[in-house]
Amino acid sequence: MELDDLIGIARARWRIIVAVFLSALALASAYVFLTPAQYKSTATVFLSINLDQNNLSSGSYALSQNVASYASLVTTDLVAKQVAADLPDLNLSPQALVGKLSSQVQQGTTFVDVSAQDHDPVKAQRIAQAAADEFRKEVQSLQTGLHAAATDAASLPIKPTSPKTTLDLLVAAIIGLLLGIAGAAIRDRLDKTIRTDKQVESATGAAVLAKVIHDSQASTKPLLTDIGEFASRAEAFRLLRTNLQFVDLDHPPRVFVVTSSVPAEGKTQTATNLAISMAKAGHRTLLVDGDLRRPTAAGLLGLDSSVGLTTVLTGQIDLSKAIQVHPESGLHLLAAGKRPPNPTEVLQTQATRDLIGALREAYDAVIIDAPPLLPVADPAVLASAADGAILVTRHGATTAAQLEVAAARLHSVGARIFGSVVNMVPRPDPGAYAYYMEYAPVANKQ
Template sequence: MDLRDYLRVLRTRWVLIAACALVTIAIAALITVRATPQYASSARMFVSTQGSTDDAQANQGGQFSLQRVKSYADLLTGQEIARRVVEDLKLDESPSALASQISASSKLDTVILTITVTDPDPARARMLADGVAKVFVAYVAELETPPGKDEATIKATVVDPASKASSPISPQPVRNIGLGLILGLLLGAGAAVLRETLDTTIKSSRQLEELVPAPILGAISYDSAAVDTPLITSLDTYAPRAESFRVLRTNLQFIDPDAHHKVFVVTSSLPGEGKTTTAANLALALAEGGEKVVLVEGDLRRPKVAEYLRLESSVGLTTVLIGKLVLEDAIQSTASEGLAVLTSGSTPPNPAELLKSSSMAAVIASLREAYDIVLIDAPPLLPVTDGALLAAQADGALLVVRHGKTTTDQVTLAVERLEAVGAAPVGVIFNMTPAKSRDGYGYGYGYGYAPEPSTSRNDPNADTVI
């Protein structure tokens, strides 16, 4: 994935990213609300040497104090200081619990030592800070008094007693929510990229070009009204979906342009990819363009063509294959001039045997002679072998791939099924693409380009077009 791919993922998966951000913000807000406020009180001490009257000795004493301050900061958070404070103040808590409340720090190259104690009670935090400072002053004097001497070489002096805190140092709502937002955005972006990486469905023309050794003839944009109006004859002349099939019709003419009679199988990898409506609408578009077309309902298991075109389904292909009716009598005309349909007929118990029979080959040969283009609506390739058998007897297969549903593995297996019987896809139809292309290949935009409404020349409110 390059940078553009990452930006596309963030743009298309923004709902997931926003959901992760909202969840982490909610968790941060809940933690903030339920957290016990903590108050901090600090006392400052000055560490110095004693008995330094000479300048050189004073300088050495200062360096010695600097070295000692670093050790003192570590001692303040230890168990011994906490134990002495507990005993001195007669506290109920354990030394280890008190030690976790104490922190110490010193500024670089200074002998100033700062003690900070946190507690839910600001008054108690102040009392503990003063208690720690008092105990530590005595502890330093004890540590730094040489054996046999009465005076310590280094002493700690409290210069700023602890003060009562007016506001808690934690929780910090703004900081917590801000961190929750940043964490949520990072988690959301990571989840979006991971989901995109694991998602193997076809979402771009570039993926199809890498999987199928055939050109993309066109893309049919998604139309929510297609469930109620599956055929383009029910749409406005300039509807985007109708225009998509005209583009498909034009591109189909470039496949084997020298041949005058062509046979194509329209199939897909799995059911539900829109192969039947694609076949029916492509046949209508070809007939509209002046071609003499016959649409054969080769899906003998789940026939739908007769239902869409409102034709008789009891007599058709199976009737001809078993010799009960001649081909010419089984073909039905439609309201569209130039389009004839051979429906499936009665559903047989052995569809594959009928489709690979010599009778089926004879039907295809007769239709090839009589029509400019023969379109066969075949079953999907992966569940059954019917589609591959029909493709082997045709000039090639038009593979319908549904955007966002068909996976790369399914397309690969479908191509392998075709190649196994000596057939091959001659074109790909990208179905149900978004209204706006996501990969910049120019497919599936669904803009439409209808004439502008006419206005009267005498209408003073009419816009002037230059």
């Protein structure tokens, strides 16, 4: 994994990194501020051996070899009992004292540091001094000529040895950051959903035509006619409309099927808003609700859904009488009509192909809202009769495998994929949109 990959993961999964980082800091803070402070006091004892000149060298060598064994006496019950007797007011048992005492030989010397820890710095000092005194007595009783001298008395500690607030928080921050990055990388590796243009293009073999930024108002204001002219959603559909003009300059397509892999990817809103955008740009545009199983386009536009595609195909009404007009945008709508028991068979008929051909001649653009590709065959049937298809995918929800299967079904019927629209894309750096908001009115005046 290269640095660019890690940067991309960090940008996409920053919430995981921040959550883990803050959790680590919170745990460290709880430890630092809830753990009672420990103070450590140390007294130093120097061990030496008194021998004649002839035996001095061998005696010193033996002492250096055994000094660690002598130092271990500090944490024995023998010394702890004597310390408990010396400090009766502390009311500490020998076992409790053993847990507070420690010893360490200064490297390359026969100096022994005798230490004691306690929540009270004065107690730590008294215990360390008493332990050093008792240690000296016990060492000198072990061997003739062995001498123990106090070189440094136990000092009164001012700063606690634990917890170390700055160090503990710094270590927690580093660990939290590393764990957060690791968690984000693992989550990214396990995540099979579509998140980048490269993934979409790899799965479909076609370009991303537009990305629609997530808009919290989309559920209450789904149409472009409900929002401002310079909203980011409106700009996304203007970009989609413009890009469709360049998909085939030699043979400009007129009939577009808008479909998706699975339900809940926003295909109907995409189809409807694309049609509105084209109509507002002055193109004679018709939106056809080709989802005969769950038709919603008419309801979205506030028009009648009972008369439309199926009633025209069955000869119950003329095409001209079945088409409705959305007053806010001037968009024409051919609703789904009555739901048939066999939608796929209806759409496979020559009558459907003839109708699409007639609409192609009558309108500058025909947008057909089709069902999702994976559950049913209807959208593939419609796409084979149209000029091509636009695949709608949802950022962070549609998987690459679903998109690949959807594209394969379109290719299997010889349908052309013009490109994809990615919905629900997280909002990027607000600076880019703010720039557009400042620039767009000026551009509009020019």
